[in-house]
Amino acid sequence: MNILALIMGLLAAGIAAAVSERIHEHAPRWISLIAFVVALIYTISAWLGAGSGTEEYARQVFPWIPRFGIQIYLVLDGLSLMLVALTAFLGIVAVVSSWSEISERHGFFQFNILWVMAGVVGVFSAFDLFLFFFFWEVMLIPMYFLIAIWGHENRAYAATKFFLFTQISGLLMLFAILSLVYFNYDATGVMTFDYFELRNTSLDPGVAWWLMLGFFVAFITKLPSVPVHTWLPDAHTQAPTAGSVILAGILLKTGGYGVIRFAVGLFPEASQDFASVGMLLGALSILYGGYMAYSQSDFKRLVAYSSIAHMGFILLGVYAFNEIAMQGAIVTMVAHGFSTAALFMMAGALQQRLHSRELSKMGGLWVLAPRMGAMTLFFVVASVGMPGLGNFVGEFLALLGAFQSHVPLTIAAAIGIVVAAVYGLSLMQRAFQGVPNPDVSEIEDFGAREMAVMILMMIGLVWLGVYPQHVLNLSAPVIASLGVVGL
Amino acid sequence: MSLAWVNSVMPQLVMTVGLMVLLLVVAFRRSHALAMTLTVLILVVAGALIPQSIASGGEEVFGLIRLDGYGQFFNGLFLLAAIVTVLISFRYLEHRASNCEEFYMLILTATLGAMVMAAATHFATLILGLEILSISLYAMICYPQEGRLPLEAAAKYLVLSGVASTTMLFGMALIYAASGSLSFSALGQPIDSQGDNYYWVGQGMLIVGLAFKLSLVPFHMWTPDVYQGAPAPVTGFVATVSKGAVFAALLRYIVMSDVLSNASVALGISIIAVGSMVVGNLLALLEKNIKRILAFSSIAHVGYLLIALLVVAELDDPGIARETTMVYLAGYFLMTLAAFGVISALSISSNGEDNEQLADYQGLFWRHPILAAVLTTAALSLAGIPLTMGFIAKFYLFAAGVQGTLWILLWALVIGSAIGIYYYLRIVFTMTQSVATDGSMRAYVAPKETVVTAGVLGAALILFGVYPTPLIELVRGLITAFGA
Numbered sequence: 001m002n003i004l005a006l007i008m009g010l011l012a013a014g015i016a017a018a019v020s021e022r023i024h025e026h027a028p029r030w031i032s033l034i035a036f037v038v039a040l041i042y043t044i045s046a047w048l049g050a051g052s053g054t055e056e057y058a059r060q061v062f063p064w065i066p067r068f069g070i071q072i073y074l075v076l077d078g079l080s081l082m083l084v085a086l087t088a089f090l091g092i093v094a095v096v097s098s099w100s101e102i103s104e105r106h107g108f109f110q111f112n113i114l115w116v117m118a119g120v121v122g123v124f125s126a127f128d129l130f131l132f133f134f135f136w137e138v139m140l141i142p143m144y145f146l147i148a149i150w151g152h153e154n155r156a157y158a159a160t161k162f163f164l165f166t167q168i169s170g171l172l173m174l175f176a177i178l179s180l181v182y183f184n185y186d187a188t189g190v191m192t193f194d195y196f197e198l199r200n201t202s203l204d205p206g207v208a209w210w211l212m213l214g215f216f217v218a219f220i221t222k223l224p225s226v227p228v229h230t231w232l233p234d235a236h237t238q239a240p241t242a243g244s245v246i247l248a249g250i251l252l253k254t255g256g257y258g259v260i261r262f263a264v265g266l267f268p269e270a271s272q273d274f275a276s277v278g279m280l281l282g283a284l285s286i287l288y289g290g291y292m293a294y295s296q297s298d299f300k301r302l303v304a305y306s307s308i309a310h311m312g313f314i315l316l317g318v319y320a321f322n323e324i325a326m327q328g329a330i331v332t333m334v335a336h337g338f339s340t341a342a343l344f345m346m347a348g349a350l351q352q353r354l355h356s357r358e359l360s361k362m363g364g365l366w367v368l369a370p371r372m373g374a375m376t377l378f379f380v381v382a383s384v385g386m387p388g389l390g391n392f393v394g395e396f397l398a399l400l401g402a403f404q405s406h407v408p409l410t411i412a413a414a415i416g417i418v419v420a421a422v423y424g425l426s427l428m429q430r431a432f433q434g435v436p437n438p439d440v441s442e443i444e445d446f447g448a449r450e451m452a453v454m455i456l457m458m459i460g461l462v463w464l465g466v467y468p469q470h471v472l473n474l475s476a477p478v479i480a481s482l483g484v485v486g487l
Numbered sequence: 488m489s490l491a492w493v494n495s496v497m498p499q500l501v502m503t504v505g506l507m508v509l510l511l512v513v514a515f516r517r518s519h520a521l522a523m524t525l526t527v528l529i530l531v532v533a534g535a536l537i538p539q540s541i542a543s544g545g546e547e548v549f550g551l552i553r554l555d556g557y558g559q560f561f562n563g564l565f566l567l568a569a570i571v572t573v574l575i576s577f578r579y580l581e582h583r584a585s586n587c588e589e590f591y592m593l594i595l596t597a598t599l600g601a602m603v604m605a606a607a608t609h610f611a612t613l614i615l616g617l618e619i620l621s622i623s624l625y626a627m628i629c630y631p632q633e634g635r636l637p638l639e640a641a642a643k644y645l646v647l648s649g650v651a652s653t654t655m656l657f658g659m660a661l662i663y664a665a666s667g668s669l670s671f672s673a674l675g676q677p678i679d680s681q682g683d684n685y686y687w688v689g690q691g692m693l694i695v696g697l698a699f700k701l702s703l704v705p706f707h708m709w710t711p712d713v714y715q716g717a718p719a720p721v722t723g724f725v726a727t728v729s730k731g732a733v734f735a736a737l738l739r740y741i742v743m744s745d746v747l748s749n750a751s752v753a754l755g756i757s758i759i760a761v762g763s764m765v766v767g768n769l770l771a772l773l774e775k776n777i778k779r780i781l782a783f784s785s786i787a788h789v790g791y792l793l794i795a796l797l798v799v800a801e802l803d804d805p806g807i808a809r810e811t812t813m814v815y816l817a818g819y820f821l822m823t824l825a826a827f828g829v830i831s832a833l834s835i836s837s838n839g840e841d842n843e844q845l846a847d848y849q850g851l852f853w854r855h856p857i858l859a860a861v862l863t864t865a866a867l868s869l870a871g872i873p874l875t876m877g878f879i880a881k882f883y884l885f886a887a888g889v890q891g892t893l894w895i896l897l898w899a900l901v902i903g904s905a906i907g908i909y910y911y912l913r914i915v916f917t918m919t920q921s922v923a924t925d926g927s928m929r930a931y932v933a934p935k936e937t938v939v940t941a942g943v944l945g946a947a948l949i950l951f952g953v954y955p956t957p958l959i960e961l962v963r964g965l966i967t968a969f970g971a
Contacts, residue, residue, distance in 0.1 A: 067959045068886065105853075130882075137873040144912075149852075149919045156916055163912055167872075168905040174885065175901060182889040 001046035001058040003074040003125045006039060006084075007118050014114035021107030028110040029095055035114060036091035039121075043085045046076070047474075055477045057081050064131070068181075069192040073128035077481075078474035079330065083124045083250075083257060086337050089456075090249040091117045096453045097345040098242035101352055102150060109150060109242075112142035116246055123254050127195040129177045132262075133170070136254070140166055143251065146243040147235060158231075158238035165231040169221035176214025180266070183207065199266055205273075212267035212274065219263055222255030223311045225285045233292075236304035237357070241348025244300065248307050249341035253333045256314040260326070264318060265482050271319070278319030279406050283413045285312030290419030294426065299357045300347045302427055303340060306383060309416055310336045310391070316413055317398035323479055325401020328394050330475045335382075335390030335464050338457045342379040346372065349450065350431070353443045359427070364436030369445040373432040375454045382461050384424040385417050390464030494543035495554040498533040498562060499606075502599045505529030506592060513588040523577050526591040527570055530598070534566040541965070550670055552606040556965025560813055561605035561735045564820050568727045569598040571824045571940055575831040576720040578934040582835060583631035583718065590630050597623035597724070601732035608743065610659045610669040613736055614652070617700070620732060621648050624725060628717040634840065640716025647709045651699030658692030661685045671743035690746055694756070700733045701789045702782075704762035711774075714782035719834050719841050722778060723827025726785050727820045734789065738796055738812050747800035756793060760896060763790025764903035771910045778843045780910055781826060784869055787903055788819055791881070794888045794896050801891035806966050811887040813962045814955075818880035821948050822868040828941035829862040832933040842931060845914065850922030857938055859918045861945035868948050870911040871904055875952040 013035035020027035046057050058076040076084065094113055102109050119139025126132040140163065148159035177193070184201040185191045192198070203211070221228040236244050264271045271278075289309030296302040310332065317329030349372065350365075351357050366373035382389040385396075395417065402410040446454070464471060493500075509525055537559050547553040572594060580587040600619030607613040625648075629641035663669055665686035695706065702710040714722050740746075747753050767787030774780045795811040802808070833848075833855075834841035842848075851859040868877030881904065888897045951958055 064954075065956050065959065067956070067963065108852075134873045137878075141867065141872065141874070145919065148916050159916065160909065160912055164905070164908060167908050171901045171904055174882075175897065178882075178885045178889045182886075 001042070001076060002060070003058050003076055003084075003121070004060055004062075004072065006042060007121050007125075010035060010039065010114050010118035010121065014111040014118070017110035017114060018107040021105075025106060028106045029099060032110040032114055033092065033095045036088050036095060036117070040085065040088035040092065043081065043088055047081055047085070052473075055481075058125075064128075068130070069190065069194070070130045071128045071194065072131060073194060074122075074125045074131075075127045076125050077478050078476070079257070079260070079478040080124045082330075082334060082471060082474050083253060084121050086253070086334055087117055087120050087124065087250050089460075090245060090337060090341055093249070093341050093345065093453050093457070094242040094245045096449055097245055097348055098240060099449060101241055101348060105149065109146070112145045113242060113246065115139075115142040116146070117250075120250055120254060124257060129181070129193040129195060129198065129262075131193070132195075133174055133177060136170060136173075137167075139251065139254070140170075143243065143247065146246075147239045150240040150243070151238040152240075153238075154234070155238045158234040161231045162235040165221055165224075165228065169218040169228070172214045173218035176211045179207075179214075180211050195262075195266075203267075205269065208267050208270040209273065212263055212270040215258065215263040215266070216274070216278075219255045219258035220281065220315070222258070223252055223314065224255065224308060225281045225311060225315055226288050226308070229285070229289075229308050232308060233301050233304045236307075236344070237298060237300045241345060241351075244304075244344040244348065245341045248304070248344055249337045252307065252311060253337060256311065256318070256329065256333050259315070259318050260329070260478075260482070268483060272321060275319045275321055276406065279316050279402065279409050282312045282315030282317075282319065283409045283416075285309060285315065286413045286416035287312075287419065290416050290423060294419065294423040297359050299350060299359055299362075299427070299431065300344065301357070302359075302423065303343045303347060306420065306423065307336070307340055309420060310340070310383070310395075312413065312416065313395050313398045316402050316409070317394075320398070320402040320405040322401045322404055323476075325398050325405070326479045327472055327475060328397025328399070328401055330394075330479075331390065331464060331468055331471055332394030332398060334471060335394050335461060338460045338464075339379050339383040339389075339391055342375070342454060342457045343383065345450070345453070346376050346379070349446070354440060359430040361439065362431040362437060363434050363440075364432070365440070365443065366432040367436060368440065368443050371446045371451060375446065375451075376432060377428055378458060379461075380424045380428045382465075384421045388462070388465045390461040390468070393465055393468045491543050492548045495540050496548060496552075497536045497540050498559075498566075499599065499602055501529065501533040501536060502595060502602065505533070506595045506599070509592055509595065513592070517586070517588055519577075519581065519587045522588040522591050523573060526573050526595060529595065530566050530570045530573070534563060534570075537563050537566075541968075547608060551609045551612045552603065553608045554606050556968050557739070557809055557813070558606035558735070560962065560965050561731060561816070562602045564731060564817060565598050565601045565605070565728050568724065568731075568820055568824060569594055571828065571944065572720050572724045572728075574940045575723070575828050575937045576718075578835050578937060579718065579720055579831050580630070583633065585632065590627065593623045593627045593630075594724070597627065598728065601728045604732040605735040605739075607736055608671050608739065610663075610671075613740075614656065614659070616732070616736070617655075618652065620729060621652065621700075624648075624721075624729060627721045627724070628713065630721070631718055636716035636840070637718060638716075640713045643709050643716075644713045647699065651696045651706075654692050654699070655696030658689040658694075658696060661689030662693065663689075665689065671740050687749070687752075690749075690752060691755070694752070697733055697737050698759060701730055701737070702786050703759050703789060703793075704766045704786065705759075707763070707767070707786050710786060711770075711779045711782040714785075715776060715778045715843070719778070719827050719831040719843070722781075723824050723831070726781065726823045726827070730785065730789060731816050731820060734792060734812065734816065738799075738808065741796055741799055742805045742808070747797070753797060753800050756797060757893075757896060760790050760793035760797065761899040763787060763793070764899045765906075768903045768906040768910075772906065774910075775845050776843050777830065777845055777848065777914065778841070780914070781823070784907065784910075785823070787907060788869070791884055791900055791903065792816070792819075794884050794891075794893060794900065797893055797896065798887045798891035801893065807887050807890060809966050810959075810962055811883045813965075814883050814958065815880040817958060817962075818868070818876040818948075818951070821944055821951070822865045822875075822877055825861050825941055825944035825948060826865040826869070828937060828944060829858045829865070832858055832937040832941060833931045835932055835934055835937075845917050848914065848917050849920050851918040853922060855933060857942055858933060861941045862918065863915050864945045864948050866911040866914045868952070870908050872908075873952070874949060876948045876955070877952070879952060879955045 017028040122135030293305035603616030771783035868875035871881035
């Protein structure tokens with residue numbers, strides 16, 4: 001598989017979409033949709049085409065800036081492949097969910113969506129630390145534009161806050177990357193940003209701890225985890241639907257991916273020393289996110305806080321340092337991508353119809369829009385953690401593994417599942433059940449386009465919930481290669 | 488004695504002769520277009536002679552100037568900046584001055600002064616170049632005949648720059664008294680212990696004078712007013728050529744004279760650097776005038792660049808310091824000129840004042856997408872975001888700082904950049920918002936050649952941001968070819 005071609009293709013499609021607006025108003029969204037469908041088919045065919053036992057689906061290396069030993073080094077292993085496929089899929093969801101929402105500047109809108117996703121694919125496949133940082137930032141700017149231009153009433157604040165949080169934590173990571181490269185250069189005399197080379201750097205434990213912290217802060221800001229989560233509710237609430245779908249579905253996963261691949265992968269010993277802090281932050285995020293979600297009256301804000309809670313399971317699972325928990329974290333990443341994307345799509349659809357995100361302006365909507373009601377019920381139940389659906393598998397495995405390393409924190413985190421049921425069902429109750437709101441007499445139900453995407457996501461969640469082995473097989477070799485499991 | 492040195496100074500000679508030709512042409516036939524074309528021609532010819540001049544050896548001529556790869560690289564940058572300034576000034580001046588032709592002579596003299604400075608290895612040439620540059624700038628700043636602001640800016644610049652020059656001269660005199668030499672390489676140490684105090688006081692005054700010209704904190708007070716008052720193309724010229732020349736000379740002086748081996752000098756410069764990064768960025772937060780924002784941003788940028796200078800004391804080989812400075816300033820030139828190119832393009836028809844308030848830029852993305860894209864690129868580049876050359880430049884500083892283990896300065900760089908992102912982003916955000924519909928926004932006609940110039944600069948920023956290798960190879964080739 002040619003990853004560089006995939007990234008370049010998405011970038012080129014972005015430019016084509018921006019230009020095509022001159023030809024026809026609706027051309028951009030078709031270009032965008034086709035690009036993501038092609039990307040998804042391409043990725044999946046690479047997966048199916050590889051024999052069982054394959055650990056690496058693609059590897060490309062080109063020189064880029066030889067002065068500093070920087071290469072365009074792209075590798076697709078199981079974890080990367082799965083996340084790239086998720087990216088392409090959520091690209092389709094994002095395009096469909098904003099099909100009729102955006103009323104102006106279609107070309108630039110699709111341009112930004114395609115460029116964010118190109119950056120994300122790069123993040124998931126870069127194995128040169130400079131290249132990784134490059135893509136890390138490339139996905140930031142278009143996302144900023146999506147919020148700043150097409151966002152809701154308070155977009156200036158939300159967009160700036162999002163950018164500042166990510167950028168400042170990114171600077172810390174850049175600092176850590178360069179220091180790591182320098183220490184490696186000092187020891188070996190070779191300047192390189194190669195992930196596999198840098199993993200072998202012998203570091204003083206104190207230094208390693210600080211460098212690990214630089215990466216860790218950048219990644220948990222993106223994830224996000226308590227206490228650096230405050231940008232997320234604002235960004236989600238203000239972003240247009242497609243922006244929320246991308247943000248929750250895939251951008252948060254880059255944080256989880258970074259923790260696994262870089263914070264843990266580059267500094268295994270330092271990360272193990274840090275494990276109790278990681279698990280503590282995870283458990284705190286689960287409880288705090290759940291508590292805050294329950295007290296929200298804004299549909300999108302509620303889902304945003306629930307994301308913080310779900311992301312807590314990723315931290316908990318990764319820092320438990322055993323294979324089961326790590327698998328749980330990875331399954332949670334994929335499952336949360338589906339379930340939250342669907343809920344944000346729902347929030348966007350409701351806002352478009354009711355011109356409000358306030359739960360108090362909803363109520364009894366099931367009667368008016370039964371298809372929307374049923375879909376919401378399904379994804380709320382999935383996100384609550386109903387057995388048989390993907391989120392359950394992820395959270396259950398994470399808790400099961402975490403229980404072996406730290407019992408009190410795991411118990412605290414498990415309480416979070418109960419909290420999830422409370423806010424999830426309360427969301428359902430307030431929006432779709434109960435006394436119909438007298439101000440809402442008629443709303444348009446989901447059409448075939450929306451339903452098609454929703455059903456695809458349902459299939460994804462059921463597949464993950466009933467037979468997660470596909471995903472587990474993909475991630476198992478990656479976890480083994482980290483060399484930290486079972487310690 | 489061979490005549491190889493004539494070849495070396497050919498670009499400077501072409502500038503001098505060209506200046507006289509332009510003078511004569513203007514004396515006989517006043518034509519704005521002709522003067523402009525001739526100026527561009529002179530600058531291009533001088534630029535074209537640079538490779539040949541580098542090839543002829545880069546020896547020290549009369550012990551006054553050395554035309555090595557380092558100096559000639561900067562000369563190339565100055566010529567490029569001068570060409571850009573000429574192109575973006577053309578329409579701008581037409582609306583503001585009745586006699587535009589002399590402006591181009593001033594650009595030529597200012598550039599010549601900068602070229603002398605970048606090659607100076609002797610106090611005499613340093614001060615000569617600096618004064619040629621500064622005196623031309625006074626006139627350029629107040630060139631438009633209408634408006635009070637340019638005059639105010641020129642007067643401020645004249646007085647403060649004069650004070651800085653005299654401080655420097657006094658410092659040089661003290662150094663001469665103590666060391667008996669005016670040549671950079673011979674004044675490493677005072678002759679005897681009696682001269683010690685004179686010597687270091689002199690060094691201090693010299694550095695203070697240069698810090699004035701570089702508008703480093705705490706000698707930065709003049710910068711925002713001058714940036715605001717000067718016509719936009721001239722502001723771009725001041726921000727790039729004037730600062731670049733002073734910095735190039737300062738680095739050469741530091742490397743050749745080895746003054747940084749004195750710990751208190753290094754400490755003093757470190758404090759100035761941290762102060763500039765923090766204060767420059769903080770003050771920019773308070774501004775709503777885009778020229779003033781860029782003024783404070785330039786203070787911070789020169790503060791960042793001092794990291795490259797301080798690396799000289801930590802490493803034996805000054806190559807990394809040179810390399811970082813050259814790459815950083817190349818990037819800084821491109822992004823600053825792109826930003827001022829856009830401001831100039833939008834200020835053509837606004838009589839008197841420039842379109843320089845942030846509010847004037849609201850909805851630029853929808854009113855003029857190309858200029859908005861260029862200004863966005865420039866702003867993101869100044870903020871050091873990847874995909875743009877500003878990131879490569881900042882990356883270089885990080886790499887140099889890490890190698891020199893200047894941890895405190897690097898933290899200041901992180902904090903300064905973090906603050907900086909906020910105000911650069913505010914410029915970008917303003918441009919993305921919808922145009923005000925109440926008719927309060929001033930109309931503008933952006934002339935083609937200005938838009939094209941700005942567009943080329945913006946494209947270069949992205950190109951070198953994505954693939955900087957050619958530039959890095961060029962810079963490294965120039966450094967290794969000449970050694971220390």
